[in-house]
Amino acid sequence: MNEKRCILCNKPYDYKYVMFGRGCLENLYDLLGFSKPPRIIWNKELYLCTRIAWKNHKFFLNKKKKYALAQKYIALNYLNIMNYEFLDDIKEKISKDIKSITISSKNMMETISFTLNDIYKLFNYSEKFNKFLKELQSADWEEMDKEIAKNFIKSMSFIFDVNKKLNPISYAVFYSMQYTFWQVVVVGGILANMKLSAELLHNSLSAFGRQPDD
Numbered sequence: 001m002n003e004k005r006c007i008l009c010n011k012p013y014d015y016k017y018v019m020f021g022r023g024c025l026e027n028l029y030d031l032l033g034f035s036k037p038p039r040i041i042w043n044k045e046l047y048l049c050t051r052i053a054w055k056n057h058k059f060f061l062n063k064k065k066k067y068a069l070a071q072k073y074i075a076l077n078y079l080n081i082m083n084y085e086f087l088d089d090i091k092e093k094i095s096k097d098i099k100s101i102t103i104s105s106k107n108m109m110e111t112i113s114f115t116l117n118d119i120y121k122l123f124n125y126s127e128k129f130n131k132f133l134k135e136l137q138s139a140d141w142e143e144m145d146k147e148i149a150k151n152f153i154k155s156m157s158f159i160f161d162v163n164k165k166l167n168p169i170s171y172a173v174f175y176s177m178q179y180t181f182w183q184v185v186v187v188g189g190i191l192a193n194m195k196l197s198a199e200l201l202h203n204s205l206s207a208f209g210r211q212p213d214d
């Protein structure tokens with residue numbers, strides 16, 4: 001028997017669902033602002049996909065299309081929560097792909113491809129970054145010990161990890177985080193005399209000078 005893995009968090013699960021583990025499915029109801037399914041519903045995963053289809057004014061889609069639509073719609077919602085301007089293009093493409101799913105559509109249009117797990121990981125990076133940013137803005141840099149400050153900045157250097165910018169979506173998310181970081185640091189006047197900020201700047205610039213495929 002093949003081990004099933006949740007397409008969102010990639011953890012193994014053992015249940016009848018096709019795409020999601022039970023915990024993630026429950027979270028998705030919350031994320032999308034749907035009320036909990038009635039007890040009588042046997043397949044809460046399929047029900048979620050049906051609700052998504054209805055929300056998009058699509059009725060009588062077959063199962064395969066419903067599942068495909070759900071993945072795109074969930075991705076779009078995560079990108080909306082991340083709320084980065086650099087994602088607008090990508091969101092537009094996903095919206096277009098969503099529109100192209102109809103009862104009569106033969107081939108699924110895929111202007112942009114991704115896995116939900118990729119999107120989920122990016123979402124978690126962005127949440128981590130936001131938390132960090134709040135701390136960064138509320139810290140008292142005048143009073144802070146240099147070593148502590150340095151470690152603090154180091155703890156968020158993941159946003160400069162070139163290996164994570166493998167596709168257009170992660171590229172846009174990482175670019176956005178870096179852009180936001182430099183705005184806060186430069187405009188906020190934080191770290192003006194710190195060597196580490198210069199190192200990070202150097203890393204991020206050389207990362208941008210690279211081609212995505214080298």
Ligand SMILES: [Zn+2]
Pocket residue numbers: 006007008009010011020021023024025
């Ligand atoms: Zn999961």
